[in-house]
Amino acid sequence: MDVSARRELPPSMVERITLIMDVFEGCTVRRSLEDVARTTHLPRSTAHRILDQLVRLRWLEHNGFGYGLGRRALGLGGGDGSQGRIREAAATRLHHLQMRTGMVVHLAVLDGAEVHYLDKAGGRFASSVPSRVGGRAPAHCTALGKAMLAWLEPEEVEQRAGNSINRQTQRTISDIGTLHQELHRIRQRRGLAFERGECFPGIACVATAIRGPEGPVAAISLVGDADMPLEKVAPLVADGARQVSADLFPSPDGPDRTPRRAAAVTPEETWSPQTMDRLLAVGQYGDWQ
Template identity: 60%
Template structure:
């Protein structure tokens, strides 16, 4: 059940200038046809058939109540509307779009595959696919870990502004192992390295001893919406060679979830190879060349 179900308003009624506040809110929410919709103020006003100033005032109130979110790309459905519509804020849709790619990555690499979202300062695991090594990775669907300690989490954090990252953590960070980044300045340095590698994140024993991962963010209209990562034994996982596979999977999932956005941002054929850590750069170039 959605907010729009509370008052049934046919689309044609939008042009009849509804008088009550509930009617106006309903017809404005009806303008958003799903979680992917991004509308300008003018778009909403045109759909609703209401004065621009009226729509702006109502949208401002809806933003304050989390029914609508205002982003750089326009207005979109907010946490409350998505929660009522899908029960989980769109996570089921992300998981469904990613599921075939997660299994494909596992079959291609034999490594453990994670799908995560950012909740506060934590990575929450939406899915996990793996073979024998999966039991050695202390993660579970529905569980969580500090985002700064995981490859998928760091890829998500790298898509945020430094100010937003600062708002998630205290200056000192809780360590999962003796290799976990320990404070905010060190975390910002790591996130800058990830941005210079075009979003490719690595972690070696930072979330659990003996486990290494490579991760990339799945991007939406306004930034990262989920993280996808491959994990394996630190001693043998070929993260340098599988990194391009993770990046390709993330782009494919993004195109599935946001086809219009992806069409506008198709990668150029002469895109620069990300500059990875010293031990991974050469094999990564070789993998892409092959």
């Protein structure tokens, strides 16, 4: 057998499975059989056979919207399962936000002084944003992190972030006093957190925390370039986070109960134009520092 013939041999089964699993870069991603075959360059029949096997083994799931990551894949590193529950509750909202805005959407939880990305959706634009599912970033310079830190007691904020405040860019908050001031402004805006070029130059985000009875459990953000008027999409992020909170904590003692002192301001159920005008008046030019 000559060299050219050997090069035309299909990859091993492990390589084929890896090619297919790499197509699903987030738990909200849905792909058709045609998408998988085109992206992996596998024959359609081969891709279909492997997809069916992965569905039977629960690495993938299949419904009317296509194939997506299954319980076994999402359970890797899932700890007590709470992260999987958050992903499941947020999946539809993230998809709707991405489809409605065309922007990159993040779902993250707070882990010490960092945010841990649970999901990312954004189609072909996602590669332009330097984040990844399973990756981490400093909480004090991301909208996601600040949205969650804002609902913690000041002592806990200092315990988590006080010794980890380092500059990522020229716009990064660099001391705990300034961070507390920023978190106060976020609470005044009923939980809306913004950042423009604080974590990565040229990247801007707006985020809101998903809150439970004991404080923030996660946060959702929309990401665009530094010049994008994020104020226009801020109400969509706020409503999405509120809806996920209601799904996760449906009882009357759920997300609107505020046992922590920092959470004295409770988000309104709806975001009218008048409310947004009041909340965003202090930041109409995009300078949230």
